[in-house]
Amino acid sequence: MRLGRITGILVAVAAAGAAAFAVLAWHPAIAPVAAPPPASPDVIRAGETLAALGYCASCHTAEGGRPYAGGRPIKTSFGTIYATNITPDARTGLGGWSLDAFTRAMRQGIDREGRHLYPAFPYTHYTGLTDGDVAALYAFVMSRMPVEARTPENDLPFPFSVRALMAGWNLLFFREGRFTADPNRDxxxxxxxxxxxxxxxxxxxxxxxxxxxxxxxxxxxxxxxxxxxxxxxxxxxxxxxxxxxxxxxxxxxxxxxxxxxxxxxxxxxxxxxxxxxxxxxxxxxxxxxxGLAPPGQAGRAPVDRPVRVEDASLARGATIYAGACAVCHDSGGWAAGGVPYTAPSLGHRTTITGPDPRNLIHVLREGIAPASHARGPYMPAYGEMLSADQVTDLAAYLRARFSPDGPWPDLRETVHRLMPDAPVGRAGPSTTASAKEPPR
Ligand code: HEC
Ligand code: HEC
Ligand code: HEC
Known part of the structure; x- marks a missing residue:
């Protein structure tokens, strides 16, 4: 995004914000209340299911932290915003929040004290919730164990650090309102x-x-x-x-x-x-x-086609695939009696057929592992094993073999950006000097 364009848009937002400011930016604080009486177990259970479907915990739980106690950094292109503590702790969480205050946060993105919340918190979607669902979510979070955990300060440069500017953002981009059903659908x-x-x-x-x-x-x-x-x-x-x-x-x-x-x-x-x-x-x-894709759409069939081995990069990629990947990925898939949790071939993956190579690079770098003690797919991480150049060759080969579309532009730059710490140059055990080195 061009800086000039961002500045232009910022000026527009600032102007809209200033005009709207007097009327829109100010919201009263909602007085704190004593802890609500415990809700019925049925309502709390309903709230728990809704919280799972709204992924509240995945943002509001820090890595290794207590559930819902906040502190997880949410990286945006404007800076880092920390998800807050939504346990009912009186000093650092939602203790003192009435149902009205919680409802205003969910529907309008305004906190109890009247400050604007950032849309990293998806109130732009939660605004569509029914009253009953908001009340059940409230009952669920208020029934959590209070955890004292202060949310770190956001790391946002000026002007994004000015919460009131969100009044202008909301004016431009946010429509408050419940979800309305489509009577023509089931x-x-x-x-x-x-x-x-x-x-x-x-x-x-x-x-x-x-x-x-x-x-x-x-x-x-x-x-x-x-x-x-x-x-x-x-x-x-x-x-x-x-x-x-x-x-x-x-x-x-x-x-x-x-x-x-x-x-x-x-x-x-x-x-x-x-x-x-x-x-x-x-x-x-x-x-x-x-239903998001129109019915009767021709659809794509998975591709697995021969690759020109005269191309040196593709040839190197083919060698790496044969040595490191084919053992699992050419097994025919789980349904064909192959390795559990493998798909029939990588042509079944938008990771390869999509327009963006980032997911492939992430998967190769970090591998795939089920949560500890859980059953699930496992794939080794190659971030310490393959150099950025090898990953580039391998990705180009996978794309040529398993996608009907052309090569990814900017592949090499993207690999180098996402794998800054990859081993450099020729990979291979340096102690066994006589061992035949793998191709580049
Ligand atoms: C995509 C990440 C994300 C998800 C999912 C999410 N939140 Fe949040 N939430 C945030 C962030 C970030 C903030 C803080 C925003 C700020 O500081 O302006 C926040 C703030 C809040 C607040 C205001 C609290 C305060 O201290 O001001 C409430 C209430 C809240 N979230 C409830 C929920 C509930 C309930 C759910 C699930 C239905 C949920 N959130 C899901 C990221 C998320
Ligand atoms: C030990 C077996 C194993 C090896 C070796 C292996 N993989 Fe995988 N790979 C898996 C499994 C299991 C999955 C997950 C399949 C699933 O989700 O059903 C997977 C998934 C993938 C995906 C899809 C990820 C996504 O999110 O779409 C890609 C791409 C991939 N592997 C590429 C490779 C490449 C390239 C290599 C060689 C460098 C490799 N794999 C080596 C087992 C393996
Ligand atoms: C926090 C971000 C996030 C949210 C929220 C999210 N997705 Fe995804 N989704 C992704 C990413 C990233 C991938 C790619 C995953 C991969 O490569 O394994 C993905 C993959 C998918 C895929 C596989 C698509 C394909 O063709 O490969 C489907 C289907 C999907 N999501 C549906 C949903 C639905 C339905 C919801 C809401 C219930 C949802 N997603 C919510 C980020 C998200």
Whole structure:
């Protein structure tokens, strides 16, 4: 994004913000209240399921920290925002928050004291929640064990550090309002639409964002990003081969699909949270998402085609694939009696067929491992083993073999950016000087 353009837009936002400021930026504090009486176990249980479907814990829990006690850094292109402590601790959490204060935060992005919250907190989606669901979420968070944990200061440069500026942002990009059902669709589709749009905020990652971080609703679900991962398109632009169906989406969102495999990166906590959600809710999400791509779309078949070995880079990539990857990935897949949790071939992965190589580089660098003591796919991490040049050769080979589309532009730059600490030059055990070194 050009600096001139950002400055231009900033000036526009500042102007809109200044005009709106007097009326919009000021919100009264909502007086603190004594702890609410405990809600009924049924309401708390409903709130727990909703919290799983809204992934509250995945943002509001720091790595290795107590659940919901906050402190997790959310990196945005404007700086780092820390998710807050939403346990009912009186000094550092939501202790003293009334249902009204909680509702205003969820629906309007205004905290109890009247300050604007940043849209890194997806109130832009939660605004669509029903009153009953907001009340159940409130009952659930207020029934957590209070944890005293002060949220670190955000690391945002001026002017983004000025919360009141969000009044201008909201004026430009935020529409408060409940989800409205589509009377022409069935109840399951509408349930899925409510979950995806309001609670599960799928578009927060799967839709592109503009220069000021607002989702571009006109291109909803055409692909976005999260934590420097690419979030694949779920609309007609999907490159999934074979195309997603309601059945395969249900399996994927519930854990693992033999045709497309499992979720990695920022999608992994989404699928993990579904472990605590009734299957009917996941099936509803799947029906809605399957409908994002127009029915009858021709669809893609997985590709596995011969690669020109005259190209030196592709030839090196082929050697690495044969030596390091084929043992698992050419096994024919789990359904064909191969290695558990492997997909039939890498041509079934948007990681290879999509327009962005970042997910492949992340997966190669970090590997795939199930949570400790859990069953699930395992793949070694190659970040310490392969140099950035080797990963570039390998990625170019996988793309040429398993995707009908052309090479990724900027592949080499992206690999070097995401693997700054990769071993340099020729990899191989330096102690065994006589051992035949692997090709570059
Ligand atoms: C994508 C990450 C993310 C998710 C998911 C998320 N939050 Fe948050 N939440 C944040 C961040 C970041 C803040 C702090 C924003 C700020 O400081 O302006 C926040 C703030 C809040 C606040 C205001 C608290 C305060 O101290 O001011 C409440 C209440 C809240 N979240 C509740 C929830 C609930 C309930 C859910 C699940 C339904 C949820 N959040 C899911 C990131 C998230
Ligand atoms: C020990 C077996 C094993 C080896 C060796 C292995 N993988 Fe994997 N790989 C897996 C498993 C298991 C998965 C997860 C499959 C699933 O989700 O169903 C996977 C997933 C992947 C994915 C998809 C990730 C995603 O999120 O879409 C890619 C791409 C991939 N591997 C590439 C490679 C490459 C390239 C190599 C060689 C450098 C390699 N793998 C070596 C087992 C292996
Ligand atoms: C925090 C960001 C985030 C959220 C929220 C999120 N996704 Fe994802 N999603 C991703 C990323 C990143 C990937 C790529 C994962 C990979 O490569 O393994 C992905 C992959 C997927 C895929 C596989 C697509 C393909 O063709 O390979 C589907 C389907 C999907 N997400 C559906 C959903 C749905 C439905 C929701 C809401 C219930 C959702 N996602 C919420 C980030 C997110």
């Amino acid at each position: 109840a399951i589709w509408n349930r899925g639409a409510y979950l995806a749009e309001a609670l599960s905020h799928c578009g927060a990652c799967h839709s592109p964002r503009n220069a000021l971080g607002a989702e571009v609703t006109a291109r909803a679900y055409s692909g976005g990003e999260a934590d420097d991962w690419w979030s694949p398109a779920l609309d007609a632009g999907s490159t999934a081969a074979p195309p997603w169906t309601e059945a395969s989406l249900t399996r994927y969102l519930a854990g693992w699909d033999p045709e497309h495999g499992g979720a990695g990166g920022p999608m992994a906590p989404v699928v993990a949270a579904h472990g605590r959600v009734p299957r009917a809710e996941i099936a509803a999400l799947a029906r809605y998402v399957a």
